Amino acid sequence: MSTQTTLYRTLSDEAVKKKAEVWAVYLSFTLFLGHLLLIFLRNTFPEIDILQPLNSNYLSALYTPFSIILVYEVYLLILALPLSFTNSIQKQYEIISLIIIRRVFKDISMFDDFDQIAEQTEVILQLATDLGSGLLLFLMVGIYHHVSQLRKSIKMLSDEEISRFVYIKERVALMLLFIFTMLTLFSIYQFGTEVYRLLFFDESFSLDLNVIFFVEFYTVMIFSDVFIFITSFMFSQTYARLLRNAGFVSSTVILRISLSAEPELSGWIAAAALLTGIISQAIYVYFSRLKKQGE
Numbered sequence: 103m104s105t106q107t108t109l110y111r112t113l114s115d116e117a118v119k120k121k122a123e124v125w126a127v128y129l130s131f132t133l134f135l136g137h138l139l140l141i142f143l144r145n146t147f148p149e150i151d152i153l154q155p156l157n158s159n160y161l162s163a164l165y166t167p168f169s170i171i172l173v174y175e176v177y178l179l180i181l182a183l184p185l186s187f188t189n190s191i192q193k194q195y196e197i198i199s200l201i202i203i204r205r206v207f208k209d210i211s212m213f214d215d216f217d218q219i220a221e222q223t224e225v226i227l228q229l230a231t232d233l234g235s236g237l238l239l240f241l242m243v244g245i246y247h248h249v250s251q252l253r254k255s256i257k258m259l260s261d262e263e264i265s266r267f268v269y270i271k272e273r274v275a276l277m278l279l280f281i282f283t284m285l286t287l288f289s290i291y292q293f294g295t296e297v298y299r300l301l302f303f304d305e306s307f308s309l310d311l312n313v314i315f316f317v318e319f320y321t322v323m324i325f326s327d328v329f330i331f332i333t334s335f336m337f338s339q340t341y342a343r344l345l346r347n348a349g350f351v352s353s354t355v356i357l358r359i360s361l362s363a364e365p366e367l368s369g370w371i372a373a374a375a376l377l378t379g380i381i382s383q384a385i386y387v388y389f390s391r392l393k394k395q396g397e
Contacts, residue, residue, distance in 0.1 A: 110272040113279065114181045126174040130167035137163035155300050162211035168204045173286065175200060176319060180278045184271035187330055188250050188383070191350050194323065195246060195376050198357050199239035201316060202369045205232045228365065235369025242376040249383045253390065267337050274326055281322055289315040320358040327351045342389030349382025 112118065141160050144153035179193035209229040212222075292314065331347045356375035360368045 106273055106276055107269070110184065110276055114184075119178070119181070122174065122177060126170055130170040133170060134163055134167040137166045157211055159211040161207065164207040165204065165211070168200070168207060172197065172200055172204065173315070176282060177279075180275050180282060183275045183278065183326075183330075184268050187271075187334075187347065187350065188253070191327075191353065191379055192243065192246055192250065194320075194354060194357060195239070195243045195379065197316075198360065198372045198375070199236060199243055201361075202232055202239060202372065203236040205365070206236060209233075231366055232369060235373060238373050239369065239376060242373060242380065246376060246380045246383065249380055249387065252387045253383070267333070270333055271330060274329060278322065278326060282319065285315055285318050285322075317358070317361050320354065320361060324351070324354050324358055327354045340393075342386045342393075346382045346386035349378055349385075353379040353382070 138160060140153060140156055141158065141163060143150065144156045145158055148154070175193070175197050179190060179197060182193050183190040206229060209225060209232055212225045212228075328351055331344075331351050334343065334347055353375045356378060357372060360371035360375060363371050
């Protein structure tokens with residue numbers, strides 16, 4: 103067994119993933135409580151100028167643990183890649199839906215006065231848009247999973263071809279893990295720099311926390327999916343499989359576009375990406391079953 107394979111299987115071991123999950127939960131709790139404490143200090147001691155740029159709404163602290171969970175989900179996405187291209191795509195869909203739902207917490211924290219909530223029309227509309235598109239994405243992820251379950255009885259590659267394909271995807275996953283680590287560190291640096299400039303130089307906070315890290319990561323995922331798509335030619339030239347994989351790549355591209363779109367549109371653009379994946383998978387299952395019946 104090669105060093106790369108050993109490394110991947112060590113990182114993807116259930117015990118290792120469980121430890122990572124525990125650490126993610128602990129970190130989420132710690133940062134959540136820390137964020138609440140800072141908001142408390144900001145509201146209790148207004149003379150502390152350094153804390154005044156913080157949002158005074160305690161609900162804004164909900165955004166922090168959700169961000170840690172999202173990063174952990176990206177880790178699981180990368181580990182899922184060698185096991186199944188289908189499952190990896192589903193993980194991408196789950197992450198984008200969580201990003202949209204996370205934005206709901208930010209929308210809620212924008213309310214200045216809950217007693218006059220009806221007067222804050224703009225915030226209500228943004229909240230309704232994010233919540234509606236987030237729930238739609240949640241439903242569509244379920245539909246995609248259901249359609250994908252229908253293909254489990256369809257085996258298009260031999261055991262040897264599957265083994266070779268997994269070998270290649272393991273290397274891609276390890277490269278993605280390296281990039282994931284670098285992007286995480288760079289995003290922390292970006293955030294720290296922005297906070298430092300805000301606190302000590304009174305510069306405006308220009309970083310969009312909704313898409314930090316994820317824009318770059320989904321850009322990398324596009325090239326990763328294209329590489330897997332091209333590699334799949336080595337093992338299968340069937341029309342249905344190639345077109346399905348092309349649909350998956352197109353879906354990832356649309357997901358990336360959704361991250362750069364206006365908040366009012368991003369959720370609906372992401373829904374178009376999921377619809378592309380669902381239809382691609384459904385057509386693949388249909389073609390494969392037709393071929394199986396004709397044999």
